[in-house]
Amino acid sequence: MNRHFINTWVSNSELGRTRSLREPIAKKREREGKPFDTTHPLAQAIMKGWKTGSQKGSPVDSYVISPEFELMGKQQFTELEIAGISQKEYYHTFLKDALEEKQPGLGNIVLTREHLVEEVLDVFRTPAVGYLDYTVVVIDLTSFENGGTLTIDIKIGRDKGDGEFYLFDEDGELSIDEEEPKDALTGTWGEPCDTRQITYRFERGQRFKLGASGYWDEGEMCINAFLAKISVEENPNGTVQ
Template sequence: MRAGVLSKDAIVEFLNEHFINTWVPNSELGRVRRLREPIAKKREREGDPFDTTHPLAQTIIKGQKAGSKKGSPVDSYIISPDFELMGKKQVRELEVNAGPGVLSPMASYQIFLKDALAGKEPGLGNIVLTRDHPSEEVLDVVRTPTVGYLDYTVVVIDVTSFENGGTLTIDIKIGRAGGDGEFYLFDEDGELSIDEEEPKDALTGTWGEPGDTLQMTHRFDRGQVFRLGASGYWDEGEMCTNAFQARISVESVEKPESM
């Protein structure tokens, strides 16, 4: 955990009172790179090893790398009795003081718990859109493929609550670092092929250069699950990594009133 976060008594009190069952310092699991060597020496000196091979520790380590939102100093995980990661939420998303029209921390966390228990895997790369929450933003990266034409960063988009369908819009902003970006939308069963320059199962797609703003739209007639596949361009001549930000939203179709 970052000292700056844990030095705020209100945050610590808030988490301990409402949410936290077990504190596991990030440093113990090797998340803080600069502390890995000092902690290893400390363990050796004090004879107090921390077993990072334990299934619980491995699940938390997996959670640190999961999802589109990475890097939070404090994460909350839902883990099953079989050590399966069911959901992840950043503590910074739980505002201590909710304002008018904003869900309270307890209500927000309750939705998180319900989504996890319903198998929606909140925070693990899945975007769950509803009529009450019709848009969400993700920030991730694209990389130059080392094998094949595409190396996908995948965002799962769940729009099953829109039973009558709607229009899915994805607004993309590519970072200004080196490397072009390619973006393809697939349905749940579509093959994310790496052997085709333009995957045949893609419903729609677009590409752009650093700094470009792009948009993809797709009309669907029933609630379903999509996958957004983002990749760097294969013929860059060198390895490149670039960021992208995507705002994913749905405009619903109203069910016609019966006569």
């Protein structure tokens, strides 16, 4: 697969992401006379990646960027450290999904009549504050004007940590202060190695948000993986059965 990629490293601090280092680095550049062009398309693509998908802290982010400098995928280093799924397998899936234009890590799943099923591999973790700490997947079903049935089949990883999964509409509040968020349309929970399913009937094309979180009362910080198979069955006559 390496033949599809050119690899390079870019320091986040050089781009100004680390606030405490901005002034020292600026002085260093002035002293050495080596400016860093943050307007370059590669730098701009990386900086866009900071604001896309998961916002959780990570010392290293991996990005897949097209020859036209379009962001194709994002993978955080901290989310490779998952017992039960090898780093090699996880990272290979990330690269493969990026090449297939599935936009892994960018937080959006788009289903259409020609593309009715999508899989998402991600992680959830025990909340450090509040009851929930969401990993969010945006599900775009706007092309199904007549409505239909959304099905999410969830497989929870083998590591420690129970998982909670809630479905929201596009404008629903992902509250962290409620054990069961009031804006959730439906939801489920499970233990390691469990399989669960969420189904929801919708009357018109719209966007949803799937929020995955670890259980708040684990007694220790846990990070576990989940695989979500997201599919839709369109209602042909516009009336949800």
